[in-house]
Amino acid sequence: MWKITYRVHRQKGNEPPHYETFQVEVDPEEYVLDGVEKIWASEDRSLTFRHACHHSTCGACGMRVNGVEKLTCITKIKDVVQDGGTLTVEPLRNFPVVSDLVVDLGPLYRKMAAVQAPAVHALSMTPWEGQNIAPPADIPMRSADEEYIRLPDCIECGICISACPVAATDPEYFGPAPLAAIQIQGLDKPELLALADSQEGVWRCHSAFECSAVCPSNVDPGRRIMDLRRQVSAKRLKLA
Amino acid sequence: MEPQKNDPKNLWDWFNPKGRNVGGWAFILNRIAALGLVFYLYLHLFVLGKLAQGPQVFDQFIATAKSPLYILGELLVIAAALYHGLNGVRVLLTSFNIGVPQQKQMFYTALLLSVLGTLVFAVRMFTVH
Known part of the structure; x- marks a missing residue:
């Protein structure tokens, strides 16, 4: 298992955006979305993000991972970060941010x-x-x-x-x-x-x-x- | 909040190299070259304006313009013009769906030719003057 830091974009309502960090234990073969779900499940239930199919069919989980647009359900953690490294997750650009990682499409x-x-x-x-x-x-x-x-x-x-x-x-x-x-x-x-x-x-x-x-x-x-x-x-x- | 048209806050995305791919780099360089050429155009008009102040003033400027710093500036103009023109050919071809799958290779070619052309001009400009 790897220990990595998720740096997550947070924004609720009209408040200015900021970043929060979470230490997450992950299997490097897992996907970026899995880590976000772990944060939601065990760290912060107020974290909002969108997901559904987990196999690149619904298109719901698009985010920016380390500044690059990715479908997080098919982006393996080992492909975007190393053990002990930091992974930045942000909402898509050029759309209004609804909350945290959710944009209005x-x-x-x-x-x-x-x-x-x-x-x-x-x-x-x-x-x-x-x-x-x-x-x-x-x-x-x-x-x-x-x-x-x-x-x-x-x-x-x-x-x-x-x-x-x-x-x-x-x-x-x-x-x-x-x-x-x-x-x-x-x-x-x-x-x-x-x-x-x-x-x-x-x-x-x-x-x-x-x-x-x-x-x-x-x-x-x-x-x-x-x-x-x-x-x-x-x-x-x-x-x- | 809905993104606004021509929001200057988002202008940085035109130049932000983070996470960009080859086509994005071509786009960024094209914008920088274009802005440089527009800046040069105004500078050129300003210099030409010195003609109206008489031959002595203009000759004085020409003497200053032979300094290495000015020559370097002129070389940047040549580099920008070469890249902007050659990348323009790439954009023109791809705009008619010619060579789109090879757009990366076309960018590398435009960049290589620009660098080679700039080197030729550099040798000439710094040795002849």
Whole structure:
């Protein structure tokens, strides 16, 4: 077992943020979220944080670990700290802090709704994802016209928006996840073309590619935004 | 509290290198180079303004501008212009979805060419003057 120090961001209501430290005994194979839960269970029941599935599906436990955006349920302690070291846990950037490690992801959800982010989509809509996914042969299709569908990779965790330096100074910028959701759908709908080609759309991105670097679901939003720019240009120049 | 547009408190995130990846470093350097070039533009206009004060004043400034400190400043301008221009090519290409998976390698190339170009100018500027 390792003994490490968790340095945790605390903030309740309108009080100024501060940090509290907790000594935690952990198995290095455990995950950062496990340590946060231990603090809550045995040290301070007032610590607020969000979690649900513990296997990178729900996107609830996004936090900054030592300054870097991580999905804490899949971030092993041994990968971010050494025995006897200190691990800083903070809420995501570019969202309002509700309490301690919890942020209000409402702005992201509203943008995802505005871009009509699909709950499921056909494999053929997403060639990048579909290329390496073989349809499950043992599941028969009801008709020849039917398509295989899947859940989108994006788990709406908000990590990409937290890492985006442009979102830091422009909360109205649609941001990586919503723009990636437009790219997945294509630009056949005029309202999506208008959103992508707006002041807060693809042209606001400054190509830092931090979103792609931190995305825990390999959505590669940076690449999708660049592809969306190409699509928007082609539409406007009537090449597509 | 909801983050505010153009909140100067968050401007630091443009330059904060902590936890940034290769693309983030390219972004930070691009901003610093851009700010340096804008500062130089105003400085350049200020210096040109000396022409209006007569040839004697301008010649006096030109004599001062040959000092190593000024040459170093000019070298920084060249370094900033080289990096900003070359990284601009990288941003332009990726903006049309060309070479996005190779954006890191393109950044390293832009950085290497900028350093090499600056060295060539440095040798020339510090030996010819």
